[in-house]
Amino acid sequence: MQNTQHTGSPGAGAIPGMSSLPTPSAPPTLPSVPQGAPHTARLRHFVQQLAALVEQRLPEAGTLAQGAKLLGALVAHDDWLPDAYAQPHPERYQQYLLHADALGRFSVVSFVWGPGQATPIHDHTVWGLIGMLRGAEDSQAYARTADGRWTPQGVPVRLQPGQVEAVSPNDPAIGDVHRVSNAWEGHTSISIHVYGANIGAVQRSVYLEDGAHKPFISGYSNSTLPNIWDLSKNPAPSARP
Numbered sequence: 001m002q003n004t005q006h007t008g009s010p011g012a013g014a015i016p017g018m019s020s021l022p023t024p025s026a027p028p029t030l031p032s033v034p035q036g037a038p039h040t041a042r043l044r045h046f047v048q049q050l051a052a053l054v055e056q057r058l059p060e061a062g063t064l065a066q067g068a069k070l071l072g073a074l075v076a077h078d079d080w081l082p083d084a085y086a087q088p089h090p091e092r093y094q095q096y097l098l099h100a101d102a103l104g105r106f107s108v109v110s111f112v113w114g115p116g117q118a119t120p121i122h123d124h125t126v127w128g129l130i131g132m133l134r135g136a137e138d139s140q141a142y143a144r145t146a147d148g149r150w151t152p153q154g155v156p157v158r159l160q161p162g163q164v165e166a167v168s169p170n171d172p173a174i175g176d177v178h179r180v181s182n183a184w185e186g187h188t189s190i191s192i193h194v195y196g197a198n199i200g201a202v203q204r205s206v207y208l209e210d211g212a213h214k215p216f217i218s219g220y221s222n223s224t225l226p227n228i229w230d231l232s233k234n235p236a237p238s239a240r241p
Ligand SMILES: [Fe+2]
Pocket: 122, 123, 124, 178, 180
């Protein structure tokens, strides 16, 4: 897995192709919202930009590079995620769907870690981007050995707020199999994920280190979605007086 800061020039560990692609225009200034209300316009703007990005049908490296910049801009602010999609569960991590593209081209998820929670070793089978919003998480990449077992590859990557990591089933330099854990023993951590499919409906696998695997479809923890489309409560910049 590779990660990059959303700002600054990419160096070692940057997502391939990132430096050669144009920087998207800066997001518009957001309107003021009532105190205490989340800036859901940020999520709406992100979803709109992502829809425009996937519409370009770039090679995966280009989608990851451009998408990483968009996600980095989203997780640079921690004032937009409604509380309902930031709640940990005492026994298991939560995966809240925030938006699903109507054509299944991408989905946006908040991944909420309770203290000490971790995933098993798992894959994704589609491209993905992980942006750290709150707290921190550790991602340990895994590689398959010649005899079919899974073994840790390299050192764990700690993702801090504002940082973005990629996964890819198509680029061995990025990798698609990892194990992720909340870096904080006593606090909730939250990352925002984007995948190149409706990830909760994708058949994937969890792995044991001995090589055994079990298919799974994750589904989602929520049955309702955040309403990012009510412009009367969180108007678009152009609707401001
Ligand atoms: Fe993952």
